[in-house]
Amino acid sequence: MVRTERVTPKMARITVGGPGLAGFENAGGDTALMLYLYPPGTELPEDFTIEKARVGFATLRPHMRSYTVRRHDADKGEIDFDFVMHAHDGHLATASSWAEQASIGDEMVFVGPSPAHSLNPDADWHLLIGDETALPAISVMLEELPADAVAHAFIEVADPAEQQELVVDCQAAIHWVHRSAGGSLATALAAADFPPGTVDVWAAGEKGAMMDVRAQLVDVRGLDRRTVRPHTYWRA
Ligand SMILES: Cc1cc2nc3c(=O)[nH]c(=O)nc-3n(C[C@H](O)[C@H](O)[C@H](O)COP(=O)(O)OP(=O)(O)OC[C@H]3O[C@@H](n4cnc5c(N)ncnc54)[C@H](O)[C@@H]3O)c2cc1C
Known part of the structure; x- marks a missing residue:
C-alpha cells in the first residue's frame, strides 16, 4: 500500500x-x-x-x-x-x-480483474443505481460516458456528508438518496421522471434493496426484465 x-x-x-x-x-x-x-x-x-x-x-x-x-x-x-x-x-x-x-x-x-459491464452506446440514456458500495463503479462509469450521453444516477448514502463530487463529461443528473432522511433507492426511483427512449440499466448494492429496485423498474415501470439485472454487492 x-x-x-x-x-x-x-x-x-x-x-x-x-x-x-x-x-x-x-x-x-x-x-x-x-x-x-x-x-x-x-x-x-x-x-x-x-x-x-x-x-x-x-x-x-x-x-x-x-x-x-x-x-x-x-x-x-x-x-x-x-x-x-x-x-x-x-x-x-x-x-x-x-x-x-x-x-x-x-x-x-x-x-482478477473481473469482466466489466459494457455501457450500451446505442441506448438513449443510462440509468445507474446503487448504494455507496456501488459508488466507485458508478463514478467510473459516469467519467467514461461521452459528452453527448445522458445519464441519471440514483445513489443511496448514509447522509449528506457521504456525497462525493463526481467528475462527469456527459449530461448527468445525480440523485442523492439519504438513509438519514428515510430514503431508499426504490422509493426515489418510484418518484422519478424518466426521459423517453431506450434505457441501459446498471444497478448494484444490498441484495434486498436490489430486489426492490428490480420490482420497481420491471413490475411498476414496465422495463424489460432481461435488461434489469441488479448485482448483489453485499447481503444484510
Ligand atoms: C463486484 C463487487 C464489487 C464491490 N466493490 C466495492 C467497493 O468498491 N467498495 C466497497 O466498499 N464495497 C464493494 N463491494 C461490497 C463489499 O465486497 C462488501 O460490502 C463486503 O461484504 C465488505 O466486507 P466486510 O468484511 O467489510 O463485511 P463482511 O464481513 O462481508 O460483512 C459483515 C457484516 O456487514 C454487513 N455488510 C457488508 N457490507 C456492508 C456495507 N457495505 N454496509 C453495511 N453493512 C455491510 C454484512 O451484512 C454482515 O452482516 C463490492 C462487492 C462486489 C461483489
Whole structure:
C-alpha cells in the first residue's frame, strides 16, 4: 500500500502500487478484483503468488472480498480502492477494519480483474443505481460516458456528508438518496421522471434493496426484465 486517505467520513481510499501491478489491464466500468486481505503487518514472501496463497490457506487464510477498481494509473502503476467503512455493534467489519489499520508498505494480494459491464452506446440514456458500495463503479462509469450521453444516477448514502463530487463529461443528473432522511433507492426511483427512449440499466448494492429496485423498474415501470439485472454487492 502506498497511500490512504478519507474521501468522506465513511469512505476510505486505499492506493496500492509497485512492480506487482506491471501489466495490469483495467477494463474500466465496474471492473472489480477479489482482494485477499491478510492481517495488517503480515510479511508475505517476495515471490508470493495466488497459487502459493492457495497452498497456504491451511495455515494463513486471508479474508476475501470484492472491491471495484476506482482508478488505475498505468503510468504510475497505482490502483485506488474505495472502502465503505461499516461497523456492527461498534466494531468495524473485516474489510473496513483492514482498511482502517492498513499502513504504507502493507501488501495486498488480489485475483482478477473481473469482466466489466459494457455501457450500451446505442441506448438513449443510462440509468445507474446503487448504494455507496456501488459508488466507485458508478463514478467510473459516469467519467467514461461521452459528452453527448445522458445519464441519471440514483445513489443511496448514509447522509449528506457521504456525497462525493463526481467528475462527469456527459449530461448527468445525480440523485442523492439519504438513509438519514428515510430514503431508499426504490422509493426515489418510484418518484422519478424518466426521459423517453431506450434505457441501459446498471444497478448494484444490498441484495434486498436490489430486489426492490428490480420490482420497481420491471413490475411498476414496465422495463424489460432481461435488461434489469441488479448485482448483489453485499447481503444484510
Ligand atoms: C463486484 C463487487 C464489487 C464491490 N466493490 C466495492 C467497493 O468498491 N467498495 C466497497 O466498499 N464495497 C464493494 N463491494 C461490497 C463489499 O465486497 C462488501 O460490502 C463486503 O461484504 C465488505 O466486507 P466486510 O468484511 O467489510 O463485511 P463482511 O464481513 O462481508 O460483512 C459483515 C457484516 O456487514 C454487513 N455488510 C457488508 N457490507 C456492508 C456495507 N457495505 N454496509 C453495511 N453493512 C455491510 C454484512 O451484512 C454482515 O452482516 C463490492 C462487492 C462486489 C461483489
